[in-house]
Amino acid sequence: MTRPEASGLFTADFAGAQVCRSPNFGERRDGRRPNALILHYTGMETGEGAQAWLCDPRSEVSSHYLVHEDGTVVQMVREADRAWHAGRGSWQGIDDVNSFSIGIEIVNPGHFLGFADFPPRQIAAVIALGNDICRRHSIARQRVLAHSDVAPGRKIDPGEKFPWEVLAAAGLGHLVEPAPIAAGRILGPGDRGPAVAALQRMLARYGYGLEQTGVYDNATRIVVQEFQRHFRRARIDGLADLSSCETLRRLTDGLDNHTSFG
Numbered sequence: 581m582t583r584p585e586a587s588g589l590f591t592a593d594f595a596g597a598q599v600c601r602s603p604n605f606g607e608r609r610d611g612r613r614p615n616a617l618i619l620h621y622t623g624m625e626t627g628e629g630a631q632a633w634l635c636d637p638r639s640e641v642s643s644h645y646l647v648h649e650d651g652t653v654v655q656m657v658r659e660a661d662r663a664w665h666a667g668r669g670s671w672q673g674i675d676d677v678n679s680f681s682i683g684i685e686i687v688n689p690g691h692f693l694g695f696a697d698f699p700p701r702q703i704a705a706v707i708a709l710g711n712d713i714c715r716r717h718s719i720a721r722q723r724v725l726a727h728s729d730v731a732p733g734r735k736i737d738p739g740e741k742f743p744w745e746v747l748a749a750a751g752l753g754h755l756v757e758p759a760p761i762a763a764g765r766i767l768g769p770g771d772r773g774p775a776v777a778a779l780q781r782m783l784a785r786y787g788y789g790l791e792q793t794g795v796y797d798n799a800t801r802i803v804v805q806e807f808q809r810h811f812r813r814a815r816i817d818g819l820a821d822l823s824s825c826e827t828l829r830r831l832t833d834g835l836d837n838h839t840s841f842g
């Protein structure tokens with residue numbers, strides 16, 4: 581009889597997953613339980629290389645799951661444990677993202693190795709896995725996030741080619757129809773005042789780690805850029821044009837009462 585502990589294996593939390601155990605994990609701090617799902621791309625040349633790296637003790641990184649380009653799902657860390665996928669970051673004012681999230685690494689070379697389209701069968705596997713995780717842990721749709729959402733300025737994955745709308749159509753993640761890009765007032769670097777403060781307040785209310793300074797500083801530019809990379813992908817420039825502001829308003833409408841940009 582095979583003893584799972586002796587072989588270094590465990591029973592997969594997701595029925596469709598193979599198991600390849602990573603040594604890179606710990607306990608969730610303060611007894612936190614997963615209430616967010618963070619999506620990544622691997623940013624490496626091959627899926628095999630990424631899997632080996634995530635399971636190598638020298639890398640000191642891991643993820644609960646890896647989804648290969650052919651749709652194969654590999655579990656590396658038990659969902660009960662704290663995988664080392666997100667690093668420094670925050671969402672809705674809470675840091676130590678690893679302690680409150682489950683991480684999925686999606687095989688893709690990423691921005692610096694010729695950013696490829698995500699194959700449909702890979703996305704189908706992410707949807708099946710993500711929906712199963714969210715159902716079992718009662719994770720709200722608004723808490724299915726990009727690594728770039730929780731670590732703006734440090735991370736840009738899974739990137740603007742990631743088909744969030746395909747996920748949303750399958751019930752995974754929260755998205756609104758982006759407002760069309762049109763001429764009009766644009767807030768950008770150097771601007772200051774109540775309109776900038778209102779923008780910062782709204783981004784922070786949605787979840788982004790951003791101080792309300794009333795000044796369109798570099799942190800604001802970066803958060804707007806990462807907001808666009810997830811929610812208004814037609815133009816990613818870090819400028820708060822009318823389309824970005826309106827898309828943000830639509831997104832937050834379900835969360836709280838109307839906030840004016842002044």
Ligand SMILES: [Zn+2]
Nearest residue numbers: 620621727737
């Ligand atoms: Zn990442």
